[in-house]
Amino acid sequence: MALSARLLTLRHSPILLQLPPYLSALCILIGIAWLSILPLNEYSRQTYVSENAILPGQVHTYFGGSEHNVFRAYRQEVYQISQWSEEDRLAALGNVMQEIGLRVAAQPYRFTVAGEEVNGTNVYGLLQGPRADATEAMVLMAAWRNFEGKINYSGVALALTLARYFKRWSIWSKDIILLIPMDSTYGPEAWVSAYHSTTSEVTTTRNISSLPIKAGALQAAVALDYPVGPWGHRFDKLDILYDGINGALPNLDLLNTAVAVASGQMGIGCSIHGMLSHSDSYRDRLTTLAKGVVTQSAGQATGPHSAFVPYHVDAITLKTVGDGWHDEMSLGRTTESLFRSINNLLEHLHQSFFFYILLNANRFASIGNYLPAAMLLAGSFTVTALALWVQSGQVPVEPTAKIAGTGSEEQEPKLEVVKVGEDIALVPAATTKAAEREMLLPTAVVLAVHLAGFVPLYCLNSLHREYLPLALQAVTATSLILPAFTSTALTRQFKTSTQQIQIMQSFSLLLLGATLSTLATLNFSLAFVIGVLASPLSFIRPLPKATDLPFLRSANKQYLYNVDVAISFVSALLHAALSPPVVLCALCWYFGHDVEGVLVEMAKGWAAQGVYTSFVVWAVWWPAWVVGGIVMVSGAVGGAGRQ
Structure with a gap:
């Protein structure tokens, strides 16, 4: 009975909802480390010819x-x-x-x-x-x-x-x-x-x-x-x-x-x-x-x-x-x-x-050895998505009593009676209760953002080559503005709640994880690279207000305002650095390639050979990044304050 009572106690423990970010980070670290151990002899093997009928090198050449x-x-x-x-x-x-x-x-x-x-x-x-x-x-x-x-x-x-x-x-x-x-x-x-x-x-x-x-x-x-x-x-x-x-x-x-x-x-x-x-x-x-x-x-x-x-x-x-x-x-x-x-x-x-x-x-690693690396990265998004989905279905329970005789504002610890087999146990009462989810707006936003990804996909693969760098600049500028604009519009027009923001991010990460896990079986490398570049999206949350930080509550208003501005600026800078167009330009600089030449090669692959890398970038990774920006900015504009 004691073990069962402990398990029931954990059911309402807030610690469980604090574990997913750590699990997600662990999946990412293990996924990257997994790939780094493949060169070891224990995880790779010598090449060999499986088809005996080939008989390589068994004939005398007369050329x-x-x-x-x-x-x-x-x-x-x-x-x-x-x-x-x-x-x-x-x-x-x-x-x-x-x-x-x-x-x-x-x-x-x-x-x-x-x-x-x-x-x-x-x-x-x-x-x-x-x-x-x-x-x-x-x-x-x-x-x-x-x-x-x-x-x-x-x-x-x-x-x-x-x-x-x-x-x-x-x-x-x-x-x-x-x-x-x-x-x-x-x-x-x-x-x-x-x-x-x-x-x-x-x-x-x-x-x-x-x-x-x-x-x-x-x-x-x-x-x-x-x-x-x-x-x-x-x-x-x-x-x-x-x-x-x-x-x-x-x-x-x-x-x-x-x-x-x-x-x-x-x-x-x-x-x-x-x-x-x-x-x-x-x-x-x-x-x-x-x-x-x-x-x-x-x-x-x-x-x-x-x-x-x-x-x-x-x-x-x-x-x-x-x-x-x-x-x-x-x-x-x-x-x-x-x-x-x-x-x-x-x-x-x-x-x-x-x-x-x-x-x-003369040495290779087979799919059974390297596939878990990409699957772990995809799984990190799924873990965060499921955690956000659980959080979106719970709201705090309003306090109903005070500790007698003290006048204290602290809530009195509550217990509830739970039957465990033939015995009865007292466990701490739940601090949250189930809430009905409002999914229409989050679903519409995620769908609209993914459809918007076809705009840069079309422009960067259809325009004349001399306009491709200008189109990339326009896409970059639009990408940096779009999250803040969308979040502000949602806050003022629809009064988005914390629950809707959580559902929106959950849907986006769930779609990203499912896409990458499927892609890993077709093109492991593309799924792995996109998973690594998009991994910070699992940890994006609405920006906190300075007044929400316990150690700053006693500060004056001007100081709190400066802290809010600093938090917003640093967060926006980091988020912008992770955007697909910025990452594309950074990779071109690192490998010494001309941006226009890379864009032309991508357009060539899309138009002539059916290369779908552009589709994965603009229709999978870019929408997830935009939704992450909307979630982050929602805290700064006050859109995530209503339950």
């Missing part, structure tokens, strides 16, 4: 010898046609593919990005496998210009040389498609979207021409990025790019096969995210992990392969980096062995991981 002369001839020809007009260049590339013996086709496309028209034409050829039944195909890709805008001289020449070399072999059980897009972003996106769409879908929804020639289901795609001039240049390592659009990842077996072939068979070192001097220390692993999280959270294309991954086509880019002793023949033999491994597949890659974080080229 070399006379093919070196063919490559140099093609490289010189690529350099010559780079001086020609685009129309003549496309015709020359088509003629080279026809001479090789491929079925050649071209695909024009047009995108509208940031108010500008982007035009281009993809040239591709089909090599029909002697043993293929036109049901499966592999893609060998070399963009005319790589992701940095440099002409991919050696990459295009090597792709043409490999296509000519592959044509002579009768071992192919899959068709091989040689694709040369004009750039590394729009061209691959136009081609792969047309490949997986019907003619009506392509011409109706986007300005992309249908493909006159198609093969079977795409099994994998490998892009070559080797942008050296016609005189050649040796490289040190291969940097393997694997991030797809919206954080989608190719099957880990494809990366493991590329690493096994390059490092194990050819002796070429492999790097991830540009970490050329990886020492496999904890610090280097953590740095690689952080770079992967940042790249994946951005959701943008990192190479010509990125457009293929959302279509469930496993794709990577082999990028030459550094200055070493490896030449184009080493890269050619690596590509040959990789294609022969893919050719061994009897079905689509499926046995290995599709969700992972690489710590180096």
Whole structure:
């Protein structure tokens, strides 16, 4: 009976309602710390090839010898046609593919990005496998210009040389498609979207021409990025790019096969995210992990392969980096062995991981190890939301008695009789009582703020590029004013109560937590980054008045007024520093990127590739931040004083 009585006593204890902020902070700290322990050996593992049929590096490669002369001839020809007009260049590339013996086709496309028209034409050829039944195909890709805008001289020449070399072999059980897009972003996106769409879908929804020639289901795609001039240049390592659009990842077996072939068979070192001097220390692993999280959270294309991954086509880019002793023949033999491994597949890659974080080229953390980090951050918002919901349904009980004979204003301690099983216990009476919740106004405000998020989403993805910085400035100014204006309007027009403010914040945080927990299963990095940046929203409360602080009640009015002004100014400054546009500008400054360039890239991803990072920022994070500002300002304008 004593234990039951103690539990009933805790039911009315105010300590329980004081725990949620600490629980929320604990979830945030554990979530961040969780990610920091992943580089340890106990929480990560060595990579391995799950699909035994791939047999990486088990064949002898024959690319070399006379093919070196063919490559140099093609490289010189690529350099010559780079001086020609685009129309003549496309015709020359088509003629080279026809001479090789491929079925050649071209695909024009047009995108509208940031108010500008982007035009281009993809040239591709089909090599029909002697043993293929036109049901499966592999893609060998070399963009005319790589992701940095440099002409991919050696990459295009090597792709043409490999296509000519592959044509002579009768071992192919899959068709091989040689694709040369004009750039590394729009061209691959136009081609792969047309490949997986019907003619009506392509011409109706986007300005992309249908493909006159198609093969079977795409099994994998490998892009070559080797942008050296016609005189050649040796490289040190291969940097393997694997991030797809919206954080989608190719099957880990494809990366493991590329690493096994390059490092194990050819002796070429492999790097991830540009970490050329990886020492496999904890610090280097953590740095690689952080770079992967940042790249994946951005959701943008990192190479010509990125457009293929959302279509469930496993794709990577082999990028030459550094200055070493490896030449184009080493890269050619690596590509040959990789294609022969893919050719061994009897079905689509499926046995290995599709969700992972690489710590180096040979070590990774699986989804079961890293997913709790994002879930804990999302859970911190849910904990606070539930606590606010409970608080909104309770109001203090009015005092009804005084301590007899003393005349004191203190309330007399009350007890209530509670039956516990067969016994009766006296426990302290509740100091609060249930109250009916007024949910119409809070629901309308939260819904309106989330709908308002589509305004900056539209402006920053649709205006001409020269107006994007001005639009961001306007969004920033509006964002800083909107919470105070909305809170003042709600106070004067609707006389918002403390309960309505609590319900409003509860709904906002509950929606934020549910969205991030769902997003974590699709793009862990984006959910984690947004969760960290938005974590202070769990601790925002209406600003207190100076007269509400016990140690200031005896101060004079002028001093109290100055304290109120100081509290409001500091709180507004901290809240403004956490706003999405300010954080975006701060990140651009930290990473050394131009704000206009970042805005153009975001508009490019939204319009051309369906990147939803902008949607998460402006339709999920920004509304939660605005509601947090409304809650904070409500105390300063006196809107949270009515129960």
